[in-house]
Structure formats: structure tokens, C-alpha cells
Amino acid sequence: MIGLVRTVAIALGCFALFCGLAISIWNIAGHPTPVNLPQLLANNLDRSGVDHPVTAVLLNFRSYDTLLEIGVLVIAGIAGISMAKTASLEDQELRTSDSLLYALQRWFLPLMLVLAGYLLWAGAHRPGGAFQAGAVLAATGLLMRLGGIPMDFLRPGLLLRLGLGLGFSVFLVVAVASAIGGNAFLAYPPSMTKTLILIIESVLTLSIAMVLLALFVSAPVNNAEDPEEGASS
Numbered sequence: 001m002i003g004l005v006r007t008v009a010i011a012l013g014c015f016a017l018f019c020g021l022a023i024s025i026w027n028i029a030g031h032p033t034p035v036n037l038p039q040l041l042a043n044n045l046d047r048s049g050v051d052h053p054v055t056a057v058l059l060n061f062r063s064y065d066t067l068l069e070i071g072v073l074v075i076a077g078i079a080g081i082s083m084a085k086t087a088s089l090e091d092q093e094l095r096t097s098d099s100l101l102y103a104l105q106r107w108f109l110p111l112m113l114v115l116a117g118y119l120l121w122a123g124a125h126r127p128g129g130a131f132q133a134g135a136v137l138a139a140t141g142l143l144m145r146l147g148g149i150p151m152d153f154l155r156p157g158l159l160l161r162l163g164l165g166l167g168f169s170v171f172l173v174v175a176v177a178s179a180i181g182g183n184a185f186l187a188y189p190p191s192m193t194k195t196l197i198l199i200i201e202s203v204l205t206l207s208i209a210m211v212l213l214a215l216f217v218s219a220p221v222n223n224a225e226d227p228e229e230g231a232s233s
Helices: 002-029 037-047 053-061 063-082 099-122 130-146 158-180 190-218 227-232
Strands: none
Touching: 037 053, 053 063, 053 190, 063 158, 063 190, 099 130, 099 190, 130 190, 158 190
């Protein structure tokens, strides 16, 4: 009985979401005066706090979408970690003792950290930003983990929870604070727009990297034998 009620509730929720989306699309399609979005963006770019149109859209003009995307990413990270078989998210068997990897780490790790910082800073005026910087930072952590460098922040505890939720939490706090201050939700004060966007992107970089790294290390290991090797043996 409980399962049936849960199924009906989920179905009704999905139907309500479908109806809401359908009504929104219908209203947009029937808009009498089409809007030239590229021109509108160009006319208001100087108010965004950044010089690159993509960053302006993602973190200012359509920051709702980015906030929800980060929320979904955090939920995915939490779900992946909850299903991980290793309690510490650091399986010793997955580490390598390859001396070549150790040598490469000495060169690649500093360069990758600098590259992540550059992508974060460059996002204000050229292609880059938190998502790209977070991906590079996650790759840096992945290389560190494969090389056997201890990563205590991946152990269940305060550091892991803080890393996963910091970006979304700061983003949400800024949004709520702007609404309490008399502006619209996620409408930054003009004098602090650039600073707030930089703060949000910085913490988002850390959280995105943490989520991606946690998803990788919590993925199940495929121990299946190669069919060709099995046949040859």
C-alpha cells in the first residue's frame, strides 16, 4: 500500500511538472514581440560585472539555471558517495606504484594547479570559469590519488561535507542576501557585482572539483577479466 501511494505521488508530481513546463513553453511561443537575446546581452554586458558574455549569462542574467545545476551536481555527488563500497573513498588497491607517474607528478601537479587558477580568473573576460577550473582541479586530485598521495579530505567527515556543499551554500546565501537587501533574488548590488561573482566562482571551483573527484573514487571497480585474455589462458 505504501509503495502504491509513493508511486502515485511521484506520478502526480511528474505530471504537475510537465504541465508547468508545457504552460511556460506555450506562453513563450505565443509572445507577441520576439526578443533579440544577443543584442539584449550586448546592451547590458557592462552591468553584469564581467566582460565575457558566457560568464555574464551563467552567473548574472541566468544565474537561476547555474544555481540549480550546482544543486543537481551536489545531489549527484552525495548519491555517489552514499553508494560507495569503500568507507574512506580511498581504496588502497587502486593506487599505483609506477615510478614514471611519480616523476610526472612533480611536473604536472604545479602546472595543473596554476592552470586551474588561470581558468578561474580568466572566466571574467575570456573562455573559462568555475566549471572548467573545477574539472582541471579534479583531474589534479585524481592524479594525486593514483600516485598514492594521502587525501584526507575524501574521508567521511566535516571536510568532505564542507567541500561538497560550500559552493551551493555560498551561492544561495548571496541570492537570499540580495533579496533581503531589497533587490531581486540573485540580483547583485551594482557596486559589488564583480566581487560577488569572483567569490561565487572561487567556491564553486572547489565544490565542483570535490564532487567530480568524489564521484570518480566512489565508482565501483570493474574486476571483470578481459575476454581475450580469458580465452588465451
